[in-house]
Amino acid sequence: MLKPLTIVWDFDPVIFSIGDFEIRYYSLMWAAALLVGGWLFAYFCKQEKLSTSYADTAFIYIALGTMIGARLGHCLFYEPDYYLAKPWAIITELRNGGLASHGATIGIITAILLWCHKYKMPRVWMLDRLAIIAPLSGALIRFGNLFNSEIIGNATDVAWGFKFVRLYPAGTPIELMQACHPTQLYEALCYLTTFAILFLLYRYSRTHYRRGVLFGLAMIGIFFTRFIIEFIKVDQVEFESGMTFNMGQWLSVPFILLGIGFICYGLLHKPAGDVVDTENKPVGATKQQMPKSAKRFKKR
Numbered sequence: 001m002l003k004p005l006t007i008v009w010d011f012d013p014v015i016f017s018i019g020d021f022e023i024r025y026y027s028l029m030w031a032a033a034l035l036v037g038g039w040l041f042a043y044f045c046k047q048e049k050l051s052t053s054y055a056d057t058a059f060i061y062i063a064l065g066t067m068i069g070a071r072l073g074h075c076l077f078y079e080p081d082y083y084l085a086k087p088w089a090i091i092t093e094l095r096n097g098g099l100a101s102h103g104a105t106i107g108i109i110t111a112i113l114l115w116c117h118k119y120k121m122p123r124v125w126m127l128d129r130l131a132i133i134a135p136l137s138g139a140l141i142r143f144g145n146l147f148n149s150e151i152i153g154n155a156t157d158v159a160w161g162f163k164f165v166r167l168y169p170a171g172t173p174i175e176l177m178q179a180c181h182p183t184q185l186y187e188a189l190c191y192l193t194t195f196a197i198l199f200l201l202y203r204y205s206r207t208h209y210r211r212g213v214l215f216g217l218a219m220i221g222i223f224f225t226r227f228i229i230e231f232i233k234v235d236q237v238e239f240e241s242g243m244t245f246n247m248g249q250w251l252s253v254p255f256i257l258l259g260i261g262f263i264c265y266g267l268l269h270k271p272a273g274d275v276v277d278t279e280n281k282p283v284g285a286t287k288q289q290m291p292k293s294a295k296r297f298k299k300r
Contacts, residue, residue: 010165029144033137065111073103131218139191153181194221212266219259223252
């Protein structure tokens with residue numbers, strides 16, 4: 001007999017298909033994460049009176065950094081022997097899946113640093129804005145994992161356990177399926193909480209906060225959450241079996257330390273407000289209107 005509140009999860013991950021071509025909810029969640037991130041950064045630019053063309057170019061950098069970093073991260077962190085022997089499979093076998101959040105984070109940070117160098121924008125300022133976007137994007141991607149019935153937790157007897165029907169052979173009776181921790185939801189809820197805290201900090205203390213603190217809080221909020229929840233996850237690859245800390249946890253440690261470092265950096269520096277638009281704008285950027293006080297000063 002099923003326990004009250006036990007959820008039988010038999011969600012079809014495919015939205016529609018044409019022949020061998022499929023559109024999945026997972027892909028939709030990745031697209032949504034990128035689009036929401038672009039919209040949020042455009043909102044930040046508007047709030048800080050910066051040209052929205054900054055958001056357009058940053059979106060391209062972040063999208064490329066995310067996808068390249070996520071793919072390379074999975075291939076090199078979780079299946080290096082296979083992909084180093086067949087490097088072309090990194091691209092040709094993309095449809096088989098394999099994206100890593102740690103790799104995506106590295107790719108995004110790298111892309112943002114390149115963007116800041118090109119447009120002469122403060123790196124820590126940009127990382128702080130990125131920090132607000134990251135946990136919301138991470139939550140959307142974890143919902144995609146839920147639709148795919150992947151990255152599940154260990155067996156559990158809690159009332160809210162999920163029975164992932166599609167992980168069993170067809171025809172298996174529901175009663176014989178073991179409920180598991182819905183770790184995708186655990187992570188998604190923690191990431192949404194982190195996003196809410198960071199957004200409120202930005203919204204109400206943007207002009208006098210210490211740069212680097214938001215980025216540091218995001219790294220701790222995302223990767224400490226990941227580190228803890230990994231204890232109740234099923235191992236993603238065989239070599240993790242028997243490890244005290246799995247690959248996801250080891251990869252989370254540097255980001256947690258990075259977060260602590262940025263918080264210390266912020267606390268050791270004076271508060272800083274918004275940035276001032278520079279003349280080195282992205283192509284197509286419109287010239288910002290000079291404040292009246294600045295015009296009067298120039299005339300004198």
